[in-house]
Amino acid sequence: MDTSQIVMERSEKKAGGKAAFFSAELIIAVVVVGALALFPGFVSSPYTLHIMILLFLSTINGQSWNLIGGYAGQYSVGHAAYFGAGAYTTMLLLQQMQIAPWFGAIAGMGVALVVALIVGSICFRLRGPYFVLASIAVAEILRLSAMNLKDVTNGAEGILVTELPALTIAGRTITDFSSKVPFYYIGLGLVIVTVLVTYLVQHSKLGYYFQAIREDQDAAHSLGINLSFHKNVALILSALLTSLAGSFYAIYVGFVDPPTVLGLDISVQIVLICIIGGIGTIYGPVVGSLVLVPLSEALRSNLIAESIFKTGLVSETSNVGAFLKENLAHAHALIYGVLVVVVILFMPDGVLGFARKLIVKRKGGRG
Amino acid sequence: MAILEIKHVSKLFGGLAANSDVSFEVAQGSIMGLIGPNGAGKTTLFNCITGYYPPSRGDVIFKGNRMNGLQPDRVCKLGMARTWQKVRPLAKMTVLDNVMVGALCRTNSLKLAGEIAMEQLKVVRMEGKASFLAGGLPIGERKKLEMARVLATTPELLLLDEVMGGLNQSESEEIIQLILDIKARGITQMVIEHDMKAIMRISDRIVVLTSGEKLMEGTPEEVVSNQAVIDAYLGESHI
Amino acid sequence: MIVFSQSLLSGVLIGGVYALIGIGLTIIFGVMRIINFAHGDIMMIGMYLTYELFTLAGVDPFVSIAITIPIMFLFGAIMQKVFINRVLNALPQNQILLTIGLGLIMSNTMMLIYTSDYKILTTDYSSSSVNLFGISVSEPLAISFVITAAITALLYWFFMKTDTGQAIRATAQDREAAQLMGINVKRMSMIAFGLGASLAGTAGALISPTYYIFPQIGSTFTLKAFVITVLGGMGSILGATLGGILIGVAESMSAVYISSGWKDVVVFALFLLVLLFKPAGLLGKSRM
Numbered sequence: 001m002d003t004s005q006i007v008m009e010r011s012e013k014k015a016g017g018k019a020a021f022f023s024a025e026l027i028i029a030v031v032v033v034g035a036l037a038l039f040p041g042f043v044s045s046p047y048t049l050h051i052m053i054l055l056f057l058s059t060i061n062g063q064s065w066n067l068i069g070g071y072a073g074q075y076s077v078g079h080a081a082y083f084g085a086g087a088y089t090t091m092l093l094l095q096q097m098q099i100a101p102w103f104g105a106i107a108g109m110g111v112a113l114v115v116a117l118i119v120g121s122i123c124f125r126l127r128g129p130y131f132v133l134a135s136i137a138v139a140e141i142l143r144l145s146a147m148n149l150k151d152v153t154n155g156a157e158g159i160l161v162t163e164l165p166a167l168t169i170a171g172r173t174i175t176d177f178s179s180k181v182p183f184y185y186i187g188l189g190l191v192i193v194t195v196l197v198t199y200l201v202q203h204s205k206l207g208y209y210f211q212a213i214r215e216d217q218d219a220a221h222s223l224g225i226n227l228s229f230h231k232n233v234a235l236i237l238s239a240l241l242t243s244l245a246g247s248f249y250a251i252y253v254g255f256v257d258p259p260t261v262l263g264l265d266i267s268v269q270i271v272l273i274c275i276i277g278g279i280g281t282i283y284g285p286v287v288g289s290l291v292l293v294p295l296s297e298a299l300r301s302n303l304i305a306e307s308i309f310k311t312g313l314v315s316e317t318s319n320v321g322a323f324l325k326e327n328l329a330h331a332h333a334l335i336y337g338v339l340v341v342v343v344i345l346f347m348p349d350g351v352l353g354f355a356r357k358l359i360v361k362r363k364g365g366r367g
Numbered sequence: 368m369a370i371l372e373i374k375h376v377s378k379l380f381g382g383l384a385a386n387s388d389v390s391f392e393v394a395q396g397s398i399m400g401l402i403g404p405n406g407a408g409k410t411t412l413f414n415c416i417t418g419y420y421p422p423s424r425g426d427v428i429f430k431g432n433r434m435n436g437l438q439p440d441r442v443c444k445l446g447m448a449r450t451w452q453k454v455r456p457l458a459k460m461t462v463l464d465n466v467m468v469g470a471l472c473r474t475n476s477l478k479l480a481g482e483i484a485m486e487q488l489k490v491v492r493m494e495g496k497a498s499f500l501a502g503g504l505p506i507g508e509r510k511k512l513e514m515a516r517v518l519a520t521t522p523e524l525l526l527l528d529e530v531m532g533g534l535n536q537s538e539s540e541e542i543i544q545l546i547l548d549i550k551a552r553g554i555t556q557m558v559i560e561h562d563m564k565a566i567m568r569i570s571d572r573i574v575v576l577t578s579g580e581k582l583m584e585g586t587p588e589e590v591v592s593n594q595a596v597i598d599a600y601l602g603e604s605h606i
Numbered sequence: 607m608i609v610f611s612q613s614l615l616s617g618v619l620i621g622g623v624y625a626l627i628g629i630g631l632t633i634i635f636g637v638m639r640i641i642n643f644a645h646g647d648i649m650m651i652g653m654y655l656t657y658e659l660f661t662l663a664g665v666d667p668f669v670s671i672a673i674t675i676p677i678m679f680l681f682g683a684i685m686q687k688v689f690i691n692r693v694l695n696a697l698p699q700n701q702i703l704l705t706i707g708l709g710l711i712m713s714n715t716m717m718l719i720y721t722s723d724y725k726i727l728t729t730d731y732s733s734s735s736v737n738l739f740g741i742s743v744s745e746p747l748a749i750s751f752v753i754t755a756a757i758t759a760l761l762y763w764f765f766m767k768t769d770t771g772q773a774i775r776a777t778a779q780d781r782e783a784a785q786l787m788g789i790n791v792k793r794m795s796m797i798a799f800g801l802g803a804s805l806a807g808t809a810g811a812l813i814s815p816t817y818y819i820f821p822q823i824g825s826t827f828t829l830k831a832f833v834i835t836v837l838g839g840m841g842s843i844l845g846a847t848l849g850g851i852l853i854g855v856a857e858s859m860s861a862v863y864i865s866s867g868w869k870d871v872v873v874f875a876l877f878l879l880v881l882l883f884k885p886a887g888l889l890g891k892s893r894m
Binding site for chain 2: 203204205208209211212214215216218219220221222223224225226227280
């Protein structure tokens with residue numbers, strides 16, 4: 001085989017041809033999914049399952065945002081709009097009309113679709129920073145509307161639903177949602193869906209076009225790419241998946257209110273997950289979640305404060321100690337801020353991008 | 368047969384006329400040189416032709432169809448492609464992926480696009496760098512990459528904007544050979560260039576722009592011996 | 607009729623303060639092309655600074671501006687030098703994220719120090735009113751407007767008549783050309799950010815007698831500041847001034863004629879409309 005044939009074959013694999021199907025990557029993925037599927041059989045602690053569910057939620061949000069932000073390069077900092085659309089629609093339909101959440105989630109996707117179409121039509125002619133601002137404005141309009149339309153949404157008091165209908169198929173009850181296990185599997189399922197969608201996009205014409213738009217919009221336009229169509233496709237895909245995450249969150253937690261599901265905090269968190277992990281990569285959001293969720297929980301549960309006390313550096317009864325104990329639990333937003341600053345300044349391509357650079361340096365400069 | 372007709376095209380920005388009543392035709396299969404001092408309106412004309420913005424007045428006719436107001440992606444699909452004065456590589460994508468983006472203009476199959484892309488990379492002799500990141504390439508290879516990418520869209524008319532800018536002697540020579548090979552493939556070209564020697568060698572006809580207006584048009588010999596052209600280029604000629 | 611003219615005038619008065627915030631933001635954008643998402647949080651710090659000066663030293667909030675301006679200027683300059691400077695050539699998205707991160711750090715640090723309890727700064731004249739053109743308006747608001755007008759006039763003089771001011775304008779118009787002409791663009795960026803920060807801090811000081819003071823107040827003002835600068839055209843001081851007053855009036859009218867809960871929705875909806883139809887701003891320019 002001469003050089004050009006070898007290069008052609010290698011580049012076909014890179015181009016995502018069928019040759020790559022049984023790669024190491026796929027095998028690892030299958031093993032991991034299998035392990036995760038069997039996990040609840042071995043671990044029954046509700047707290048552990050809860051952490052896993054949080055990890056799943058975070059990953060789903062991150063993967064969904066990645067499609068529009070990481071691949072197409074349009075940084076929406078208003079994704080709470082879709083998360084909240086899913087959450088509120090599901091809860092309202094459940095509470096007011098006793099519609100089961102699996103149908104409510106589909107309705108939620110419908111609402112998210114409408115919002116995405118509106119955002120797309122207004123915002124996509126805007127370049128970079130203007131798009132960011134517009135996306136925030138839309139999310140804020142939704143949040144404020146949810147606050148003000150008290151007759152519909154119960155305003156700031158939010159909606160509380162603790163009883164979920166049992167899931168029955170052909171007369172057989174699959175689950176009555178009394179433990180965390182069914183939520184675990186729903187979460188896992190959604191993770192698989194979003195990772196799969198990301199994979200399919202990356203290895204398709206859509207993926208190439210999204211990335212071209214991200215890299216240089218004008219060049220992409222001149223190469224035959226319909227900018228507005230593709231940006232909208234990316235946003236719609238992203239919005240639909242984020243809304244599913246919102247619906248899932250709503251039924252898991254059982255309570256939604258405007259700041260929790262429509263607030264700027266959520267939007268920023270979602271972006272953070274991808275930035276920390278590495279934008280525009282398939283597993284970036286997974287890495288980002290693995291960093292953020294444990295950190296967040298460790299802070300919330302005083303784990304970090306207690307570890308600091310254990311090392312003896314700071315005494316629990318001292319002023320500093322008391323301060324730490326009191327406030328570290330609420331400090332996760334502060335830590336998010338610090339993380340963003342650190343990542344942007346020192347690792348703008350995220351953890352994965354940073355690792356990739358190290359590997360590339362060793363291989364001698366090839367992409 | 369004129370593949371491109373420019374009829375009284377003007378482009379105004381506020382009060383400034385970047386192009387003023389420019390008219391000429393480009394014969395199919397030929398190479399049309401477009402020269403003029405800096406600020407003469409050459410790139411503006413390219414932008415009007417390819418739909419980056421519409422002309423303020425006049426018509427752009429390509430293969431008998433009026434192109435005014437068409438978006439750049441439509442223009443590309445109809446068979447007209449352009450390179451950029453300041454190269455625009457898709458930096459975080461590989462060389463091969465860059466060219467594939469061009470090839471995907473004509474096919475939905477990644478496999479086919481990959482094959483087309485490799486062919487074009489062979490034409491510009493960069494097949495060995497297929498897996499390199501475009502952002503890390505030196506300027507000469509970025510220019511070649513852009514040409515390969517644009518060739519992958521299978522254009523009938525190729526607009527090259529200072530594709531030799533910033534290149535050394537041997538790199539420029541490579542590009543000139545490339546342009547002649549492209550001509551041999553039957554693709555029409557319009558070339559903006561400051562390198563006079565190169566333009567003289569490759570062009571069938573030349574259009575001269577100054578201050579947004581067409582100064583004259585003719586064969587290379589006619590243009591080079593024209594007093595008005597010499598005056599316009601005083602101090603800049605490389606003849 | 608009285609209600610109308612009252613809400614109109616109040617809107618204009620508060621609009622003056624909004625204009626100050628917007629001008630600060632637009633200067634930063636004009637000179638560095640950076641969208642400063644921490645702007646509202648800088649204002650918040652100005653509010654707390656004013657509060658402390660008042661509570662600890664009994665300094666009247668309007669008088670304390672003399673102290674707030676230089677301190678906030680320094681704060682902004684340091685922030686620029688340490689953080690913002692490093693991302694001047696990064697992707698705009700990353701620049702925004704950096705400022706978002708800095709904003710999060712500021713607001714949450716203040717929350718750790720002060721908790722999220724609302725603080726109120728009450729002076730003797732906090733609830734007094736004054737008679738302007740026969741209409742009764744809040745006294746602190748009226749004073750703020752006068753001070754704002756004075757500051758804006760000073761700014762105008764600074765940018766038009768002083769060397770530094772003109773150098774900043776040159777940097778905003780064409781950074782490379784300014785550098786070639788011997789202007790220290792890095793220093794101009796630092797000054798511009800310091801200026802923006804001190805304007806934001808001053809706006810905070812001015813509204814502290816009339817608004818609740820709490821750590822999260824920043825984000826609402828940041829968004830409003832953006833609406834104002836986009837309305838007026840990013841980089842245009844005149845635009846930010848007009849935009850501020852427009853938004854002040856729109857808000858005031860909405861609060862009176864619709865409801866105070868919806869007033870922000872009106873502002874954001876206006877924002878989206880402008881983006882849709884006149885993204886370069888109502889004045890149609892984007893320069894300083």
